Amino acid sequence: MTERRVIVIAGVPGVGKSTVAGTIAERLGYPVIGVSELALKEGALLGRDVERETDIVDLPRLKEIIAEVVSATEGPIIVEGHFAYDVVPSNLVSHALVLRRAPWVLKEELRERGYSDEKIRENVEAELLDVPLVEAIEALGPDWVCEADTTGRTPEETVEEALGILEGSMPCRRKLVDWLGSPETRGLLEGR
Numbered sequence: 001m002t003e004r005r006v007i008v009i010a011g012v013p014g015v016g017k018s019t020v021a022g023t024i025a026e027r028l029g030y031p032v033i034g035v036s037e038l039a040l041k042e043g044a045l046l047g048r049d050v051e052r053e054t055d056i057v058d059l060p061r062l063k064e065i066i067a068e069v070v071s072a073t074e075g076p077i078i079v080e081g082h083f084a085y086d087v088v089p090s091n092l093v094s095h096a097l098v099l100r101r102a103p104w105v106l107k108e109e110l111r112e113r114g115y116s117d118e119k120i121r122e123n124v125e126a127e128l129l130d131v132p133l134v135e136a137i138e139a140l141g142p143d144w145v146c147e148a149d150t151t152g153r154t155p156e157e158t159v160e161e162a163l164g165i166l167e168g169s170m171p172c173r174r175k176l177v178d179w180l181g182s183p184e185t186r187g188l189l190e191g192r
């Protein structure tokens with residue numbers, strides 16, 4: 001029987017994955033793998049998408065590497081990244097936490113990072129349309145996927161919520177947010 005012991009932390013860029021994963025890893029003493037960092041380190045890249053300003057990751061190769069890393073470790077292990085649900089073999093996943101943040105707040109975070117307008121638009125749209133949630137459920141099945149909304153919360157509060165979900169003292173929630181139904185979305189779409 002395969003052991004489900006990988007904790008996936010996913011969500012669009014800037015939502016707080018590395019911050020939350022790093023603190024949980026420290027608190028629980030679990031190892032943590034950053035997907036982008038691992039892809040770079042292992043050269044699991046197919047090239048550069050110049051227009052989208054990102055590296056093109058070799059997903060099948062990265063999945064193999066992650067399976068190897070997991071089998072070489074004991075106990076729970078955290079894998080965090082934008083599309084982390086696509087690079088962890090689904091039969092190894094014990095929890096997949098999709099971090100969410102209101103698109104209008106996310107937009108400011110990505111602006112501060114100096115991202116291009118196009119890259120901001122793409123990621124804000126993905127958040128608006130629940131893309132990480134839908135993709136995580138597609139890749140892993142609904143049973144393992146939970147969401148946490150980081151909007152207006154401190155990193156510490158999000159870490160507490162994530163720890164609660166992992167240990168079962170907090171409910172695993174899906175369909176948590178409704179950005180499209182929020183009045184702020186109108187301003188966002190009108191470019192205000």
Ligand SMILES: Nc1ncnc2c1ncn2[C@@H]1O[C@H](COP(=O)(O)OP(=O)(O)OP(=O)(O)O)[C@@H](O)[C@H]1O
Binds near residue numbers: 014016159
């Ligand atoms: N509730 C929250 N949870 C996590 N991070 C938060 C929260 N509120 C604000 N932040 C801040 O948001 C920023 C998120 O950055 P972080 O690098 O962790 O995001 P990321 O999802 O790993 O991005 P990337 O995909 O680009 O690696 C940090 O500065 C963090 O302190």
Ligand SMILES: [Mg+2]
Binds near residue numbers: 018
């Ligand atoms: Mg990160």
